[in-house]
Amino acid sequence: MANPRSTISRYNDPVPGIPFFTPQHARLTATPTDPDAKNIPTLFTPLRIRGVVLKNRIIVAPMCQYSTADSGPDIGALTPWHIATLGHYxxxxxxxxxxxxxxIQANGRISPNCPGLWQDSQIAGVKAVADFVHSQGALCGIQLGHAGRKASTCPPFVNARFKRPSMRAPADVGGWPENVVGPSGGEDVTWDGSKLDDEAGGYYPPRELSVADIKEMIEEWKASARRSVVAxxxxxxxHGAHGYLVHQFLSPVTNQRTDKYGGSFEGRxxxxxxxxxxxxxxxxTDMPVFLRLSATxxxxxxxxxxxxDCWTVEDTIALSKIVSDLGVDLLDVSSGGNHPSQRINMFDSKDYQTKIAARIRRELRQDGKSMLIGAVGLITEAEQASKIVESAAVGNGLESTGEASIAEEASAAVEMTQAKGDQEPMADAILVARQxxxxxxxxxxxAWQLGVDVVWPPQFNRVRFPPKL
Known part of the structure; x- marks a missing residue:
């Protein structure tokens, strides 16, 4: 006779390959309880990218936390804070x-408290986050970057204490004033235009990278990528957006070089x-590589x-066609961040990034390119989301309620990822941050707003939303 306890234990087996106990769920969280149900929106269908499968089309975008050590043996290493926050998503x-x-380099951090992967001692922290994320049936990504001329600044919550939009991080708080770099150098290309002797300045002037520096840096990108794989x-x-180093090279505004890394579109x-x-x-070969760009x-x-001149949507389309052939699997479409004179009101911009993402995707498909498109930066405010889908709720008193807010966000998410007849979707996945x-x-x-009954973590079943009729 079988041991009843042995039979029961099979329903609470541990996730294999994880250095701690966590139960292996029978089905992946946030997938439909009935995968064969009709009318499941694309948002809740799987997406294969090379050798990995996203269980739905919702991605947590990278969000700076400014919460690592600025010095000592744990400099730049992820901590339990990152497991707690990222793990909960x-x-x-x-x-x-x-x-x-x-x-990818110590001087590539935005602030002294940002993470890094420029040395092997930082692998363990990334692995701890990846292990936990995997234990919950999700995939773990890492955004590798270099801040360039926007490096060695203080965390925003420190700036806020001094009522400043940005503050330089000097050496005594872990900064590197003498080693801020960019494609071009000097006080004239400081991000906020301030001179070094201006105490109100929020950024340091960069020094221009030599060709040898650039070659060394590309090797550091490779080394950080290897460490990511190990982790x-x-x-x-x-990260090629928001005015950080890759973006600085792309833009004629910040790249004033006359060698092979500047000048023409090809050089930049x-x-x-x-x-x-x-x-x-x-x-x-089966590992996806994404690229985030500021499309304009x-x-x-x-x-x-x-x-x-400046970097435009047309430039982004031209570059997207090139990188699609180089093995970039998804273009993460964002915008702005390279100059304080940019003219856009993010809170009255309606569907600015979605339309750009849709245009890039459409032109890629017309050119026979299969690179996926991710839309980011819109599913944060009910008012914006309702404008994207031209929701009738706004103006009828619904926008002030929490239910209307999530309903409009859900509608916007579907609108972006759902094909309509012969019409292609605007994007293949959405990246959500602050929400x-x-x-x-x-x-x-x-899922509840869309009427999709999805799997919840068993530990949370007692508080799950009932199926929406």
Whole structure:
């Protein structure tokens, strides 16, 4: 006669390969309880990218936490804070959870308290996060980057205490004033235009990278990618947006070089192309590589943009067609961040990034390219989301209620990822950031609003939303 206890124990087996006990769930969280049900929105269907499968189309975008040690043996290493925050998004159903912008060099961090992966001692912290995220049935990604001329600044919550938008991080708080770098150098290309002797300045002037520096840096991208693989992450994203180093090379506003890494479109894109090739050469062939770009700098209508030209949507489309052939699997479409003169009101911008993402995807498909598109930056405010889908709720008194807010966000998420007849979707996946910080259970709320009965973690079943009739 079988031992009843042995039979029962099979329903609470541990997740294999994890250095701690956590129960292996019978079905993946935030997937439909009935995968054969009709009318499941694309948002809650799987997406294969090379050798990995996203269980749904909702990705946690990288979000800076400014919460690592600025010195000592644990400098730049992820901590239990990152397991707690990122792990909870995995618990609550996100398909892919990204670790925040991680410096490939010590001077590539945004602040002294940002993480890095420039040395082997930092692998363990990344592995701890990846292990926990995997234990909850989600994938773990890491965003590798270099802040360039926007490096060695203080965390935003420190700036806020001094009522400053940005503050330089001097050496006595872990900064590196003498080693801030960029494609071009000098006080004239400081991000906020301030001189070094201006005590109110928020950024340090960069020094210009030599060709030898660039070659060395590309090797550091490779080394950080190798460490990411050792740590067990599933996806690597190259941060090429928001005015950080890759973006600085791409833009005529910040790249004033006259050598092979500047000047023409070909010269300005050389750095990111060589970085992609370097990373692709050392990661497994079945490992996805993403690229985040600022599709536009929003400088077209400014004096700075007219004087020097600027990076535009047309440039992004041209580059996307190139990187698609180099092994980039998904383009993460963002915008802005390279100059304080940018002209965009993010809170009255309606569907600015979604339409750009849709246009890039459409032009890629017309050119026979299969690179996926991720839309980011919209599913944060009910008012924005309702404008995306032209919801009738706004103006009828519904926008002030929590239920209307999540309903509009859910509708917007579906609108972006759902094909309509012969019409292609705007994007293949959505990347959500701050809304997860407000509502870690956002995925579950969206599913409930859409009438999709999804699996909850068994530990949370007693508080699950009832099926919406």
């Amino acid at each position: 995995a618990i609550k159903g996100a398909a892919l959870v990204f670790i925040e912008a991680t410096g 067990g992450v599933d996806v690597i994203e190259i 894109t050389r750095f990111v192309i060589e970085t992609i090739q370097a990373i692709r050469s050392v990661v497994p 700098e929003w400088l077209d209508e400014t004096d700075i943009g007219r004087q020097r 997860f910080m407000r509502e870690p259970e956002w995925v579950m709320k969206v």
